[in-house]
Amino acid sequence: MQEKSNCVVIGVSGGIAAYKALDIISALRKKQIEVNVIMTESATRFVSPLSFQSLSQNMVTVDMFEEPKAWEIQHISLAKKADILLVAPATANIIGKVANGIADDMLSTTIMATKAKVVFAPAMNTNMYENPIVQENIAKLKKYGYEFIEPASGRLACGDEGRGKLADTKYIADKIESMLYEPKDLEGKRVLVTAGPTIAKLDPVRYITNRSTGKMGYAVAEEARDRGAEVILISGPTSLKDPFGIQLIRVDTNEEMLKAVLSNYEDVDIVIKTAAVADYKPKIYSKEKIKKHDEDLMLEFLRDNDILKILGEKKKHQVLVGFAAESHSLLENAEKKLNNKNLDYIVANNIIHTGFASEDNKVSIICKNGDIIDLEPMLKKQVAKNLFDIINKRR
Ligand SMILES: Cc1cc2nc3c(=O)[nH]c(=O)nc-3n(C[C@H](O)[C@H](O)[C@H](O)COP(=O)(O)O)c2cc1C
CATH class of the missing domain: 3.40.50.1950 (Flavin prenyltransferase-like)
Known part of the structure; x- marks a missing residue:
């Protein structure tokens, strides 16, 4: 530490x-x-x-x-x-x-x-x-x-x-x-972090989203900044204040997040994807507000971009870290994600216990070689500190 x-x-x-x-x-x-x-x-x-x-x-x-x-x-x-x-x-x-x-x-x-x-x-x-x-x-x-x-x-x-x-x-x-902060062990490094939810629009007034607040991602971005990195934070809609000393790119949808991430991917050393990106989007976007009827409304959804997978496929020199928020079979699902998406680390958290909206988090960090580091419940900023300590030690 x-x-x-x-x-x-x-x-x-x-x-x-x-x-x-x-x-x-x-x-x-x-x-x-x-x-x-x-x-x-x-x-x-x-x-x-x-x-x-x-x-x-x-x-x-x-x-x-x-x-x-x-x-x-x-x-x-x-x-x-x-x-x-x-x-x-x-x-x-x-x-x-x-x-x-x-x-x-x-x-x-x-x-x-x-x-x-x-x-x-x-x-x-x-x-x-x-x-x-x-x-x-x-x-x-x-x-x-x-x-x-x-x-x-x-x-x-x-x-x-x-x-x-x-x-x-x-x-x-x-x-x-x-x-x-001392030492500045990420000095000279460029770190890209994604945070918050994305939204999938149904019509001009309605959208589907999730409960992510962005707190974990903002904590990761601030920790990287404090260790001397140049940080790009790509954030979905959150109510958090713009952090100082960090290049903030705001996006709404999965598509916008993918575009922003890809346009910066080549130039960064570490990518940490904490964002809870929407997996599905409505098949049809209605340009006009969908009118209320007496009948039930059925919506069809299409699979949206799997940003982490795309990054895993395009990975060259970057260290790629994903987050897995799971409600069951935590480690098993997280390990699967780590391998399927060609990640270097995955941070797994059980959303039944902690996660969305809270100040703290209980996570396990799984490394590519199979090592698993179980952390005690701690503030999200402390989780971010531990994550960078592990990445820096093993890089
Ligand atoms: C109501 C009130 C508000 C003041 N607000 C300020 C202020 O915002 N900034 C400032 O430089 N001086 C302000 N002053 C003037 C300082 O209080 C004054 O220059 C004082 O000598 C400062 O002493 P210090 O620097 O030892 O605290 C204010 C004075 C009053 C009475």
Whole structure:
């Protein structure tokens, strides 16, 4: 298993978006990353330190001169402890202070004292953000190696429209998680992942689909990204947010997914097909909405493309991994699929126990040589980690 550094210090400065730092902390805690919070005095005017203390499950530091709770100088110990120091939201003020070497409170002093990577996620009114002095400070900090998660555009809390909104909190948490990862053992590799369901259209308003949510595939794509791969994610319709740093191609039908996969197949090293692609499509697509009648409606279905099989037949240098969601004879059916479709690995999960829509999964990974690795029930991201550990070890 790869080593993961584990402590993020979050500096919360005094902007209207201070409450959103709570979401970032909760997302990082869910990823089992330790979080310590430093708040500026201004930040405490927006949100109580108690909220940050409760979510981070650590004491929150505000006052540099407060009686120490342990025999250590707090700003130095946090500066040393941090693997990453994230300032979110970052006010114009904290950016300006750090850019000019000012260390007059706990947060600015810790930033000055740390050797960890410091990442600013600015949030402020558009006019403030576009102020040339703020822009000059940002440019200066970038020159010294400080990183920035750029703010988004949209409607700001003050009612103005424009640039300056704190970047999406899930995006920030994911980016921080990916920065923590070492080693980057998929660097230089291109990974293609398919995810979610596909739909088979009956008429302009109706379609047939399945219960896949895409969570497993998105977790696989994010894990590959975190290990340094260039990732293409081909996704059927899902309600999941676009993951950062991943090329996302959205498709609806089996046909569209096949086309998107084939147009990228030659150039990738690893293909992981988690998508629950429709096996059948209606024989007739009605251009007009099918009218309701008193009689029953009988529909005929045709076999649709078997994308995994097509990929198995065309396979050259690629490592090809399939997923098998089965409700009975799990290993037997999965092994059959592995051999029939010329796969290198198959991840088998029993959908009666876990699978669709849940955060975790219980799977067995079957290798081409017949080895079977049974994994305990675990988060889908952990399943993805185990899968890449196995692929990397045996490649
Ligand atoms: C209601 C309110 C909202 C504010 N929102 C922001 C903001 O979003 N971004 C910002 O840079 N400053 C904002 N400010 C100004 C900062 O609070 C002010 O510059 C303060 O000195 C920042 O201190 P700090 O950087 O030590 O937290 C806001 C002030 C008030 C009163």
